[in-house]
Amino acid sequence: MEWIINQLRVHPELAIFLTLFAGFWLGKLKIGKFSLGTVTSVLLVGVLVGQLNITVDGPMKAVFFLLFLFAVGYKVGPQFFRGLKKDGLPQVGFAVLMCIVSLVAPWILAKIMGYNVGEAAGLLAGSQTISAVIGVAEDTINQLGISDAQKASYINAIPVAYAVTYIFGTAGSAWLLASIGPKMLGGLEKVKADCRELEEKMGSSQEDEPGFSPALRPVVFRAYKIANEWFGKGKTVKELEDYLSRNNKRLFVERVRQNGVVKKQNPTLLLQPNDEIVLSGRREFVIGEEDWIGPEVIDAQLLDFPAETLPVMVTHHTFAGENIATIRAQRFMHGVSIRSIKRSGINVPVLSKTVVDSGDILELTGLPHEVETAAKQMGYVDRPTNQTDMIFVGLGILIGGLIGALTIHLGGVPISLSTSGGALIAGLVFGWLRSKHPTFGGIPEPSLWVLNNVGLNMFIAVVGLAAGPSFVTGFKEVGFSLFIVGALATAIPLICGLLMARYLFKFHPALALGCTAGARTTTAALGAIQDAVESDTPALGYTVTYAIGNTLLIIWGVVIVLLM
Numbered sequence: 272m273e274w275i276i277n278q279l280r281v282h283p284e285l286a287i288f289l290t291l292f293a294g295f296w297l298g299k300l301k302i303g304k305f306s307l308g309t310v311t312s313v314l315l316v317g318v319l320v321g322q323l324n325i326t327v328d329g330p331m332k333a334v335f336f337l338l339f340l341f342a343v344g345y346k347v348g349p350q351f352f353r354g355l356k357k358d359g360l361p362q363v364g365f366a367v368l369m370c371i372v373s374l375v376a377p378w379i380l381a382k383i384m385g386y387n388v389g390e391a392a393g394l395l396a397g398s399q400t401i402s403a404v405i406g407v408a409e410d411t412i413n414q415l416g417i418s419d420a421q422k423a424s425y426i427n428a429i430p431v432a433y434a435v436t437y438i439f440g441t442a443g444s445a446w447l448l449a450s451i452g453p454k455m456l457g458g459l460e461k462v463k464a465d466c467r468e469l470e471e472k473m474g475s476s477q478e479d480e481p482g483f484s485p486a487l488r489p490v491v492f493r494a495y496k497i498a499n500e501w502f503g504k505g506k507t508v509k510e511l512e513d514y515l516s517r518n519n520k521r522l523f524v525e526r527v528r529q530n531g532v533v534k535k536q537n538p539t540l541l542l543q544p545n546d547e548i549v550l551s552g553r554r555e556f557v558i559g560e561e562d563w564i565g566p567e568v569i570d571a572q573l574l575d576f577p578a579e580t581l582p583v584m585v586t587h588h589t590f591a592g593e594n595i596a597t598i599r600a601q602r603f604m605h606g607v608s609i610r611s612i613k614r615s616g617i618n619v620p621v622l623s624k625t626v627v628d629s630g631d632i633l634e635l636t637g638l639p640h641e642v643e644t645a646a647k648q649m650g651y652v653d654r655p656t657n658q659t660d661m662i663f664v665g666l667g668i669l670i671g672g673l674i675g676a677l678t679i680h681l682g683g684v685p686i687s688l689s690t691s692g693g694a695l696i697a698g699l700v701f702g703w704l705r706s707k708h709p710t711f712g713g714i715p716e717p718s719l720w721v722l723n724n725v726g727l728n729m730f731i732a733v734v735g736l737a738a739g740p741s742f743v744t745g746f747k748e749v750g751f752s753l754f755i756v757g758a759l760a761t762a763i764p765l766i767c768g769l770l771m772a773r774y775l776f777k778f779h780p781a782l783a784l785g786c787t788a789g790a791r792t793t794t795a796a797l798g799a800i801q802d803a804v805e806s807d808t809p810a811l812g813y814t815v816t817y818a819i820g821n822t823l824l825i826i827w828g829v830v831i832v833l834l835m
Contacts, residue, residue: 321739339726344698349630389425393432398760407828436757466806498565630706671697785812
């Protein structure tokens with residue numbers, strides 16, 4: 272054991288990987304529905320390992336933090352700038368006001384309790400569950416005209432306050448928004464009814480085919496032998512599809528077998544009794560067609576053909592700003608179904624009146640030639656790849672860092688975005704550019720996950736290791752009272768947000784809950800809300816406010832230091 276400890280001191284990079292391994296493992300453990308989460312677990316393990324007095328030198332911490340911030344900006348960039356348009360301004364206004372409350376509440380509480388700069392920054396980071404504040408506040412503290420010892424004292428206080436307040440910041444946010452939130456908006460049953468009403472208005476009833484969720488409503492292909500007298504002496508493929516659409520079933524004839532010969536779909540092909548056809552569409556629409564078409568046929572030759580699912584990025588000069596119903600009505604969408612919509616990494620409900628934004632990723636499903644045709648019309652085919660455009664990433668962080676390093680002095684106080692704030696802004700701009708010109712700047716989703724999660728947690732691991740020796744002393748100083756203060760700092764902005772959403776902005780209850788969760792960037796709370804109200808519609812209010820919240824709350828790391 273002594274040899275291992277010595278090796279960790281000689282090779283501190285091994286201590287970092289020990290912290291990551293144990294932190295990620297601990298973060299996956301659950302007691303009921305509660306878990307510490309990866310970031311908090313990595314921090315606490317880092318503090319524990321840091322008791323061995325391990326020193327991590329060099330710019331490693333800053334490098335990974337800049338990668339993390341660029342990835343955050345890249346992910347939300349399209350929605351950040353989309354929100355600045357006219358139809359998104361109410362949600363932007365709400366997010367800005369809520370973010371201001373999320374800053375002011377911890378600041379006032381910190382002043383009342385007599386906390387120092389580091390404790391206030393940690394309170395903000397933990398209570399608002401925005402881990403990036405740790406790094407941004409640290410950069411800002413390093414620019415202050417105070418002694419190195421004072422800087423170290425403040426910086427070491429940040430993770431202590433963060434660890435104490437983060438637990439309620441996460442679990443408390445989910446509980447408040449999922450349990451208390453609906454009651455503040457008129458009661459849980461009323462909110463459920465309002466969500467169902469919104470779904471119907473947006474086309475989620477069976478009268479208007481809404482699309483697919485990956486597991487519950489997959490696209491299926493089934494074969495039937497024509498036996499119904501409705502076909503008489505023959506009906507064309509188009510006549511059958513039109514008849515099905517009049518009965519509110521968006522189904523397509525994909526293949527036909529006549530006299531033992533399999534033929535491709537043709538709108539003018541005449542269908543007659545004893546012909547066998549393959550229908551594609553929603554499972555609940557295809558099942559039961561044998562009641563009037565004829566018996567179902569299980570035949571390998573007829574059903575064994577390739578179907579394709581392609582991810583397509585909608586661009587500003589294609590169908591951005593159009594709703595799903597308009598897109599489905601296009602001729603090139605024949606035989607093609609929209610399986611899912613991802614916006615800033617969040618799954619958005621596929622409803623007929625859901626408006627598609629530039630940068631959205633749509634999954635199209637159908638026969639290869641049909642999907643290929645539709646994909647080219649819809650936007651850029653974002654085929655899966657394992658290559659990240661590192662020219663794009665490196666240039667973005669460099670430019671952002673240089674801009675962020677610019678400093679102005681007001682009253683002797685140095686003010687700047689810092690290199691970390693600059694990397695975030697660069698990510699926003701470069702992510703937006705990617706949504707406008709998707710032929711360059713690609714970062715595959717797995718790579719984005721690595722930049723996001725590994726970047727942040729590598730930074731947090733180093734923070735924990737550095738704070739380890741002073742963590743216990745700092746924890747004793749702040750005491751249990753900080754947990755109560757953190758709970759207040761978490762609850763006040765959420766309650767104010769719900770009240771503003773209902774009475775000032777008069778949002779629909781589903782949007783009110785989604786906007787409040789988004790402005791506080793609490794994805795876990797969004798899931799809890801959707802489970803509580805039994806609807807996915809709150810996600811419609813999440814993406815724009817999430818983009819604004821993610822940006823402002825990180826920048827507040829600079830502001831809280833200057834305010835204190």
